[in-house]
Amino acid sequence: MTPVAQLVKKILFIDLFQGLAITIREMFTPAVTEQYPRQRSHVYERFRGEPRMGVDANGKTLCIACNLCAQVCPENCITVKREKNPETKKFELTGYVFDMRRCMFCGFCEEICPTDCIQLTPAYELARYDVRDFVLELPALERGMDKTHYRK
Amino acid sequence: MLELFKPYTEELVKIVILLALISLAIAYLTWLERKVIGHIQSRLGPMRVGWHGLLQPIADGIKFIIKEDIIPAKADRFGFILAPLLAFIPAFIVFALIPFDGPQAFTVGGKTYSGYVADVDIALLFVMAITSICVLGLIVGGWASNSKYPLLGALRSVAQLVSYEIPMGLSVMGVVLMAGSLSLVRIVQAQERLGWWFFLPQLVGFVIYFICGVAETNRNPFDLPEAEAELVGGYHTEYSGFRFALFFLAEYANMITISAVAATLFLGGWLMPFPSLLAPYLSWVPGIVWFSLKVFAFLFLYLWFRGTFPRYRFDQLMGIMWKILLPVAIANILVTAGVMLYLNR
Numbered sequence: 001m002t003p004v005a006q007l008v009k010k011i012l013f014i015d016l017f018q019g020l021a022i023t024i025r026e027m028f029t030p031a032v033t034e035q036y037p038r039q040r041s042h043v044y045e046r047f048r049g050e051p052r053m054g055v056d057a058n059g060k061t062l063c064i065a066c067n068l069c070a071q072v073c074p075e076n077c078i079t080v081k082r083e084k085n086p087e088t089k090k091f092e093l094t095g096y097v098f099d100m101r102r103c104m105f106c107g108f109c110e111e112i113c114p115t116d117c118i119q120l121t122p123a124y125e126l127a128r129y130d131v132r133d134f135v136l137e138l139p140a141l142e143r144g145m146d147k148t149h150y151r152k
Numbered sequence: 153m154l155e156l157f158k159p160y161t162e163e164l165v166k167i168v169i170l171l172a173l174i175s176l177a178i179a180y181l182t183w184l185e186r187k188v189i190g191h192i193q194s195r196l197g198p199m200r201v202g203w204h205g206l207l208q209p210i211a212d213g214i215k216f217i218i219k220e221d222i223i224p225a226k227a228d229r230f231g232f233i234l235a236p237l238l239a240f241i242p243a244f245i246v247f248a249l250i251p252f253d254g255p256q257a258f259t260v261g262g263k264t265y266s267g268y269v270a271d272v273d274i275a276l277l278f279v280m281a282i283t284s285i286c287v288l289g290l291i292v293g294g295w296a297s298n299s300k301y302p303l304l305g306a307l308r309s310v311a312q313l314v315s316y317e318i319p320m321g322l323s324v325m326g327v328v329l330m331a332g333s334l335s336l337v338r339i340v341q342a343q344e345r346l347g348w349w350f351f352l353p354q355l356v357g358f359v360i361y362f363i364c365g366v367a368e369t370n371r372n373p374f375d376l377p378e379a380e381a382e383l384v385g386g387y388h389t390e391y392s393g394f395r396f397a398l399f400f401l402a403e404y405a406n407m408i409t410i411s412a413v414a415a416t417l418f419l420g421g422w423l424m425p426f427p428s429l430l431a432p433y434l435s436w437v438p439g440i441v442w443f444s445l446k447v448f449a450f451l452f453l454y455l456w457f458r459g460t461f462p463r464y465r466f467d468q469l470m471g472i473m474w475k476i477l478l479p480v481a482i483a484n485i486l487v488t489a490g491v492m493l494y495l496n497r
Contacts, residue, residue, distance in 0.1 A: 023460040027191045
């Protein structure tokens with residue numbers, strides 16, 4: 001571009017008008033933000049959120065107390081309480097504690113679980129008023145956490 | 153006591169109406185700004201308080217009033233309290249001289265009233281003088297806060313003041329030469345007589361006036377005294393609650409003033425666009441509607457600028473004002489004067 005053309009461009013504010021044209025075009029494009037409590041976020045199926053323990057058709061836990069999840073957990077947030085049955089020589093589950101304060105939702109537990117018992121579900125509204133509510137016992141894990149309801 | 157005010161009943165009623173309307177306009181200007189900037193950035197802006205956030209300005213106002221009013225211990229109390237008033241009051245005084253409508257604007261009970269509070273012979277000079285006082289508020293506030301960021305903001309404000317005031321004053325001189333009067337009402341009437349609005353023959357003056365107006369109101373891209381990113385908030389860093397709200401209102405009132413003066417001087421005030429074309433159909437539209445539309449266009453331009461341009465450095469601002477706008481404004485006066493002399497030979 002010749003210096004004269006550059007000068008003319010400067011005097012006529014060409015660059016500034018180009019900028020203004022871009023912003024006015026953006027003004028009429030639809031908003032990309034989501035109106036959260038009114039619109040739900042789209043979550044993919046493999047999203048790792050709230051932990052759940054599966055049950056079979058009779059309502060009995062699928063957990064076989066193998067302790068693999070507790071071993072693989074990098075944050076040590078799973079405690080499997082189990083006792084060896086002297087007759088069958090098998091472990092039986094007596095309690096299961098999932099400490100969500102430390103959980104980083106890596107999903108190793110659901111990957112290693114041989115019976116697909118523990119799963120991280122797509123539920124993502126995990127905020128609670130009391131820190132003790134983050135330590136989940138077996139019944140809570142099977143039922144699901146108590147939902148916080150947000151007003152619209 | 154009441155007898156004293158009796159001759160001024162008309163003016164007093166107008167002042168009260170004007171104060172209410174301007175305050176409302178400012179409140180909804182803040183809403184409009186958040187909406188426009190939001191949409192430019194592909195957001196929605198306020199949506200929760202009322203329909204599309206329409207009650208947001210009222211919620212903000214209540215918040216400002218009930219917030220704690222803090223005066224820093226080491227601040228200069230007198231200056232600190234004075235500064236917001238110094239910024240706020242002149243911003244509202246100017247509206248007394250803005251002609252919102254013509255001399256025969258509306259008729260109530262057989263008597264015709266004008267669309268302005270006062271028509272002063274030196275109105276333009278008065279407006280220029282009073283709008284400059286607002287900046288004094290920023291400087292006093294920045295100094296009295298006794299804190300480094302406000303002081304830097306005030307420093308920049310002074311640098312800005314000495315830069316834009318001169319080209320701004322000179323840019324409107326072309327209009328004064330063409331109209332032959334400093335009265336805002338007569339300037340509009342001159343545009344009516346000429347048949348052209350002054351922004352066409354005075355395009356250079358118009359552009360200079362608006363650039364300087366943006367600098368005067370401390371809006372982007374010349375919002376150096378505030379400069380959130382660098383100075384935390386500039387001159388109003390230490391202000392909170394209602395004192396901050398006064399600065400805030402003053403800034404928006406100033407935006408409306410600059411827009412109103414620009415609409416009066418360059419866009420024909422209350423006149424209708426293309427009178428030969430539109431007059432048969434739209435002659436029933438009151439002049440204040442045209443005036444408001446013009447002012448709104450300028451206000452939108454302000455918001456549009458804010459959504460588009462990055463901030464200038466303050467040496468760049470001084471460079472633009474002193475090296476480019478000042479000589480161009482002087483040249484504009486000389487050319488206008490020459491042409492006027494030639495035409496009135």
